[in-house]
Amino acid sequence: MTHQQLTSGAPPPVPARQLTLRFSSTRRGARLARQLAVQQFTEWTGLAYDSDVAQAVALVTAELASNAVRHGSLPGRDFRLSLALMPAFLRIDVTDTRPERLPPPEAPEPADDESSGRGLFLVEAYADRWGCMVHDAYTKTVWAEVRLGAMTL
Template identity: 70%
Template sequence: MQQFTEWTGYPHGSGPARSIELVTAELASNAVRHGSLAGRDFRLTLLLLPHGFRIEVTDTRPERLPPPVTAQPPEETSGRGLFLVEAYADGWGCTARDAYTKTVWAEMRFRTTGS
């Protein structure tokens, strides 16, 4: 995530960069898999906050809210994405502000590197 590296000074492959990449990938893949309608895309927004970083993914299925996070049985081959988001993020949630979109967000705290 070049933008994260530029904003924070953390190098590619560092722990914080890998955590941001994982959470971003999970939220984006959920938008593609569960939140898309034909002919519509999702929007990814990255925000540098005073205390960390916020990832927002907005899709076109406000009626499909994220399910509660529960551990999946070992034999299940999917359904662990939000479990990972919850494990890596300091906070996450979902906001549906209108009848056409919803935004799933995650915030992760870190210290700046001074770069």
Template identity: 70%
Template sequence: MTQQEITDQPRTPAPRLSLRFSSTRRGARLARQLAVQQFTEWTGLPHDCDHAHTVAVLTAELASNAVRHGSLPGRDFRLVLLLLPYALRVEVTDTRPERRPEPVPAAPQSLDAPSGRGLLLVEAYAERWGWERRDACTKTVWGEVALPSPPEA
């Protein structure tokens, strides 16, 4: 095969799943469960492995933040899972683009506070994370969970 033939070959798109959930606690819980299920199907890893746990924590935090801080009445949030060669990318899109994620503090204000640790967990568990405003009506917060290295032969 020549270099031109290799370049002209259609690329197989990365496995991708996109679903909408109600902006409720139940919707956030279902998003977390689905993310773990899809991750284990794509990778063949067990549900109880560390990587699946990381996917669960990351998805739970992003989805609960979308429900708590990014929802408008009657508007859903979207979960997108994208299997990249090096990571699973978890994206959660909500309907409040003006509510940007706050910079992550070095430590929570108070250990007794009932909330305020979500982005600390995202930063701790995600290989990389960030957010972007893709249009005037939504914002997407994303995080990537590194895939395990294949065993050396």
């Protein structure tokens, strides 16, 4: 599991399949983003909804979307979810409207008595790689790549 802080770089490889949608910056929007990500992933790959990889996609999407709602939203501004299916992984991008609020370079170890603060720790545990890109003065994207395993497309 690695984290990468990027402000610019080479464009990613062309995905086999791709989907981008906007959601309201609400708890409901985050929940819908998670549900859609798993539904689309299982449709694209044919894997079961309750497979380990689909559950990892659900967890990572839920955490990134939840962080966008909780820490990256401005009133009246949506967040964007982009899914890109590559031969070896699914890339999950969540773009929000608070580029000045970057995630920490390393996921902090959660305290046992805290009721929150485990999001990036879980992303780091379930994603092969994750990072953040600042596009401009108005948006940032936090992304993660979930490995597909031995499955081939």
